[in-house]
Amino acid sequence: AQSVTQPDIHITVSEGASLELRCNYSYGATPYLFWYVQSPGQGLQLLLKYFSGDTLVQGIKGFEAEFKRSQSSFNLRKPSVHWSDAAEYFCAVGSQFSGGYNKLIFGAGTRLAVHP
Amino acid sequence: NAGVTQTPKFRVLKTGQSMTLLCAQDMNHEYMYWYRQDPGMGLRLIHYSVGEGTTAKGEVPDGYNVSRLKKQNFLLGLESAAPSQTSVYFCASTAVLVAKDKNIQYFxxxxRLSVL
Structure with missing residues (x-):
């Protein structure tokens, strides 16, 4: 069965520090992978996605993620965190049905706190 | 462009009461979804719809019903609310036929529902 694991429930970083959020997935075929961000009281916003091709993908707000098939990982990174990045981050894998990768399986989320 | 609109934003129910949550999207998306979000569990799929007049069960469908009478609307009903249904509910939609949006869910x- 498909699954997504985000090992870190909470992470705290200082503003200006680098960030890496971990994501591991279990999926039998080539996965479609996503990172979403949820600010307090808001819905989910897509940060970036990986469908195929270059394994290093760029997203919005200065985020990037690298797909590593050998490690079944899709870790999210940012070189310098801003206070406005404090939010909850969800990794998701697209599960195929009806001919397309249209069902998402989410990890439990990582809550990021940023210290000034 | 409003995207995906959910009403109401907040609701408090007593055990046994019924209510309907409305989701409307103006992107002409084919697929629509209802999720619930609980602390430490990420988002779990309740029901989904692949087109007008069709619905299907997701991961946690018990206690909920849905209807999709119009392509742009997806309703989630609770016939007899229980405290275990206290949660945050998210609606999402995705395109199937538009290549650039395919497989991306918009939320x-x-x-936020509380059942007392």
Whole structure:
């Protein structure tokens, strides 16, 4: 069965520090992978996605993620965190049905706190 | 462009009461979804719809019903609310036929429901 694991429930970083959020997935075929961000009281916003091709993908707000098939990982990174990045981050894998990768399986989320 | 709109934003129910959550999307998306979000569990799929007049069960469908009478609307009903249904509910939609949007789910801002 498909699954997504985000090992870190909470992470705290200082503003200006680098960030890496971990994501591991279990999926039998080539996965479609996503990172979403949820600010307090808001819905989910897509940060970036990986469908195929270059394994290093760029997203919005200065985020990037690298797909590593050998490690079944899709870790999210940012070189310098801003206070406005404090939010909850969800990794998701697209599960195929009806001919397309249209069902998402989410990890439990990582809550990021940023210290000034 | 409103995207995905959910109403209401907040609701408090007593055990046994019924209610309907409305999701409307203006992107002409084919697929629509209802999720619930609980602390430490990420988002779990309740029901989904692959087109007008069709619905299917997701991961946690018990206690909920849905209807999709119009392509742009997806309703989630609770016939007899229980405290275990206290959660944040998110609606999402995705395109199937538009290549650039395919497989990307767009989310509403959520409905926070408390059942006392």
């Amino acid at each position: 509403g801002a959520g409905t």
